Amino acid sequence: MxxxxxxxxxxxxxxxxxxxxxxxxxxxxxxxxxxxxxxxxxxxxxxxxxxxxxxxxxxxxxxxxxxxxVDPGVFVPRARTALLVSAAAAVTGPAATVVELCCGSGAVTRVLARRLAAPRLLAAVDLDPMAVACARRNLAALAVPVFAGDLFDPLPAAWHGGLDLVVANAPYVPTAAIALMPPESRGYEPPAALDGGPDGLAVLRRVAAGASSWLAPGGHLVVEVGQSQVDEFRTVLTGAGLVPTVVRDDDLDATAMTACRRSAVAGGPDEN
Known part of the structure; x- marks a missing residue:
């Protein structure tokens, strides 16, 4: 100093x-x-x-x-994403199996490790090598594996259908709105961590589609979205066989959505 x-x-x-x-x-x-x-x-x-x-x-x-x-070139965690963490913790029981997609620095996983009751499994995934390296350092003391790859692709096949929680702060800014973001975001943070495609939901649609089969019955997907995207993404989640709920915090100006995979029907096949 x-x-x-x-x-x-x-x-x-x-x-x-x-x-x-x-x-x-x-x-x-x-x-x-x-x-x-x-x-x-x-x-x-x-x-x-x-x-x-x-x-x-x-x-x-x-x-x-x-x-x-946080290393230069890695997405900077936002204060509003505290709502995502709270929403995830609220729907997750003890001894849970938890995976964070689009993990960036690993901030969400790091906090969930403290808030969840004795999680049985924690893991994180990112496509960007710089983010993977950063997250591995942040999560090393917790012995949390950080996988390099696209969404669910690098996860062990044995985890398929057995996850209790998938959490993702995936990019959701519409491409045309990137130019309206603060210069420190659009000029320095990786475009892939910001740009969600024409309507902002391109990556989130893929997250929802994958979560419907990677989650265990009764498991939850929790994501952050823009308030204007809630209705469209609710339709996406419902179409993927998930039951959505909206969580809003006006003080943080944040919106999260939780989506539960339907449990198996007693005496019959799984609803998905």
Whole structure:
């Protein structure tokens, strides 16, 4: 941590504020704490005012009370995704088998490991090699395997039909809306982690289709969506044989959907 005078601190806050940093005072404090020398601090501030995400400069993001390592080029966990975590924990019983798809830094899995009651299995998946490497570091202490591959493809075949929870913060921003995102997102984060196709649901449709067979009867899929996508994705989930529920948090401006795979009918075949 470099030492700065009150006047230098005020000048730093003013520069960050002019660059559009809403929480300039907090950011200034974090950057000062992260810098080892005045030169290093100047470099960090220069990068921040040009729009580079604060989390990349610090090397971590705070998420649900955890400090999650975040490498440049890896999706930065958002505060609103706390709703996804809460919704997942609410539908998952003890000794659950849990897989996170599109895991990015592994933030959701890391928090669920703390919140769930003695999960029997935790695993994470991402297609991006940079995200896989980042998640493996974040989850190493928990001995959680992180698979490299597309959605369900790299999972062991023995898990098919036996998962209690599949959770995914998959990309859901419509392609045309990417240009409207903050510069620090569209300019630095990987496009594949943001772009959900023409209506934002291209990846989520594939997640729903796969979840219908990878989940155990009574298991749940939990995803984050845009509020305007709820009706369309409800139809997708129902068509996949899942029973959807919407969870909304206005304070976080977040929407999650849980979807239960129907249990087997007593005396008859599974409804799916």
């Amino acid at each position: 470099v030492s700065v005078s009150p006047a230098e601190h005020d000048a730093l806050v003013a520069r960050l504020r002019r660059a559009g940093c809403v929480w300039a005072d907090d950011e200034a404090r974090l950057l000062v704490a992260a810098a080892g020398s005045p030169g290093a601090l100047a470099g960090l501030v220069d990068r921040r005012v040009t729009g580079e995400p604060l989390e990349y400069l610090l090397g971590w993001a705070e998420f649900c009370g955890e400090r999650i390592g």
